[in-house]
Amino acid sequence: MENPTTQAGGTVPAVVSSGGSAQVDYRKLAQRKWGRRAEWITGKGPFAVLAHCRVLTVTLWTSLEKAQAAKKGIDDCACGGMCHKDHEIINLSSPNVKAQPRPRDERTEP
Secondary structure, three states: OOOOOHHHHHHOOOOEEEEEEEEEOOHHHHHHHOOOOOEEEEEOOOEEEEEEEEEOOEEHHHHHHHHHHHHHHHHHHHHOOOOOOEEEEEOOOOOOOOOEEEOOOOOOOO
């Protein structure tokens, strides 16, 4: 596990002890990172699927594959009433590296 003091842009995530080994509480980390803006945060795991459409929502997943499947579902069927397909995956265990780039908005970018 990476040094928890380097998580999420320098913030220290909540660390819980599980049988003598420290584990990062990714829900608490997500709450610190997006809590003021997010309508809701749910799930477990280091892979966050963010939907930036009408309101910000965050779902956490235990694997990249599960997060990609969740993102594909909302990309294909929309995340809600005012969806404009502004969805991304962020790996909270490596906060400066996005697991999948955000799609370009053709309305504002060439």
